[in-house]
Amino acid sequence: ALENNIPVEQISFSSDGQGSIPIFNENKEPRVFTLGSCTSLLTEVRDVVKKEKIPFEVALRVITQNPAKLFQLTGKGELTKGFDADIVLLDKNLSITTVLVKGNFLIDQRKIIFPLEL
Template sequence: MHIHVGSAPSGLEILRQAVQSTPLPILQFHPTHVNRTPKLLGEAVEWVRAGGTVDLTVPSKTLTWEFVSAVRKLADVDLDWERFTFSSDGGGSMPKFDEHGHLIGYASGEVRALWEAVRGLLQEGFPLEIVLRPVTVNPARILGIEGSKGEIDVGKDADLVVLDENFHVVATIAKGKVIYSTAL
């Protein structure tokens, strides 16, 4: 179950209580947006050390220092990168509020935000194997669709993103068919 934990002071406490006081296993929950605050990111580290998985949400417009810093912190504490996913609010509702907390409109999350974050991390010097796992094989495994998605292998769907030397997308292939190409 993917759970948007937000930035409430309680952090992951309700999920810890659910795991401790019920027969639900820790892998039943996949907390998202765990990079909202430094405190929450610290709790996410402990959640992963306890056997759980977590999701870092990428910035909606451009790569931010906070996101890079969160990924660097996780890389520095030597955790199992199979337990992390990156996601975006691409296409999702992004409410806008005025200074009094009143809803004044909506925007939509950028669909390209996830790739822009991956590209930015690569440009920041993060290793390819750290950056790609959270957007390929890890979410496929966590979602239970690793039989058809997440990696290039015989019998899988052949969903690919082709990059140039500067990590720009030059083609997208879905189920073996080119759906986007800069060469067309």
């Protein structure tokens, strides 16, 4: 899309967040349903940054700010005062190290935090 001069503000990635994925037989009939991966968006961001050489901040925007604006998700999509503190921290290899939801640690330095209270 970027190579076709579509503004980055009009691009977004989405996922079904573990939605079902059909596997079809040779007659194109669904036979098995599997779960999508929770990491599919991160995998796409990692791929476009590393393989396509898209700047990280551009790749990040298409899974954060752009969908939040498109779906009018108030308080989402940006690290801004008054917004939900839903944050994912990545290492230099773009692997998850820390996850916060509404400011609460769910994962801290790759360790799951219990009890999970939101």
